[in-house]
Structure formats: C-alpha cells, structure tokens
Amino acid sequence: MYRKTEFSHLVEGTIVIIDLDRFSEVVEERGWSEYSPNPATGLLTRLIEMFARRWQGVIIYGFDEERGTEEVVIEIPLVEPEELLPDLEKIKQELNSIGVGITIVALKGYVLGKPAADRREAYTATPFRRRALALLRKAKRRGGNTVIIA
Template identity: 50%
Template sequence: MRLSKVSNGTVVIVDLDKFEKITEEKVFDRYKPNIITGTLTQLIENFTRKWQAHVLYGLDYERGTEEAVILIPMVKPEEVIEDLENIRRNIEKLGATLSIGVSYGPLDVIKARNRREAYSGLTVKRALKALREAKRKGGNKIIIM
C-alpha cells in the first residue's frame, strides 16, 4: 500500500545483534517470543504509538521481534534519538545488543507485503546502510545517515 502523497520523515531499522548466537546460548526457541524479542516487540509498539509511526516490516507478536523497519512521517531523526537510545539500553540490560540505522527523506510506503518490498525505497536503503555501518563497527550503536 502506498501513501497518496509522498512526505518526508524518518526511517528507523532496528536489528538484534548476533540473534542466532543469543538464542543458542540462552537456549531460546527461535520461533517463540522470549524475554529479549518480546521486550523488543513491546518497546517498538510503545515507540510507534508515541510517534504515530508505521511499522513497515518486522513487528512479530507470535515469534517476538528480531528486526523491524519503522517509518515516522514528518519527524526528523534528532527528535527520536533519545527514545531509540532508551530502546537500545533496555535491550542491553537483558544481555543482548541492538543496532539501529536511521535516515531522513521521502516516505511513500506504509505497509510492505514482504521483506523485499520493505527494504525498497531510497530512504529505507539509506537506513539499511546506516544499520550495516553500526554492525560493522561492532553493533550496539545508532548510526544516522
């Protein structure tokens, strides 16, 4: 589904670092919510409610959230950075780390039918590049591009 008009906003991509390793070490079932993925789901839900944001992809109540793509229309990255930092810190307190990529630009998709569609669009691709940079630098970081 596409917005009728393109507006600018912030794209946030969150991704748990080394998720497979965490599930193995803590003996979590990868396909059921655990303390980390369940908490991330709740934190993202609270964040999206506060900022009237749209989860383009990834919020998963049945399995818990490992990654998510979030669109925040008409909001600049500096407005949400403190809340993103709080999400990152809360996940860190649970023994996991979270990388976050952020970018600002045109938003035109509000719901993706699949992962491939979620990661299309210039602003989302820039946020993905920022996420990869955060992971390349060791993870547990927020990078804005």
C-alpha cells in the same frame, strides 16, 4: 529527485531500522526459542509498540507479536531523526540491560507510510530505505550495538 506523478504521496519523515545483534548466536547460547517470544524479542516487541504509538509511526515490516520481533522497519512522517534519539537510546539501553546488543538507524528521507508486502520491499522500496539498510549493515560490521542518526 522524484517525478511528482510517480511519488506524489511521499512525505518527509524518518525511516527507522532496528535489528538485534548476533541474534542466532544469542538464542543458541542462552537456549531461547526462535519461534516464540523470548526475553529479547518479547521486550523489543513491547518497546516497538510503545515507540510507534508515541510517534504515530507506521510499522513497515518485522513486527511480530506471535514470534517476537527481531528486526523492524518503521516510518514516521513529519519527524526529524534527532527528535527520536532519546527514545531510541532508551530502547538500546533496555535491551542492553538483558545482555542483548541492538543496532538502530534513523535516517531522514521520504516515507511511503504503508506496510510492505515482503522483506525485500521493506528494505528497497525507496532509495532512503536502501541507504538506511546500508548504514545498518556498515554499523553491524563495525560491531553493532549503536544508534545512528543520519
């Protein structure tokens, strides 16, 4: 699939993309701030921090303690997506308990393991990230608030 000289640093693992559903609508409805942690983004920030620490994941993009986390891309080397399902379901349940929907995709693929310089790189640096993003968008069009393991 890849020429060894270009991508010899790739390792198999899991790409996880997490995104709050209809975030701007929820913020407006509830009168929450977009520029500082609100109940949803603050909770997601804490949950992502614990999740990444537990699985020794590399946060590629989106983690923001100052403003709160709305979307995040994480890569976890040497872990199968199915192993993450209980923790991902728990993240979904925690956010649902405060009335916020969330869509999560965990896809098996090759991981780079280094933070992205910008949003575009975070979602397009590898074919696996692009596929994970496509799965996320498809799930959101269908209503979101789901966990997809691929």
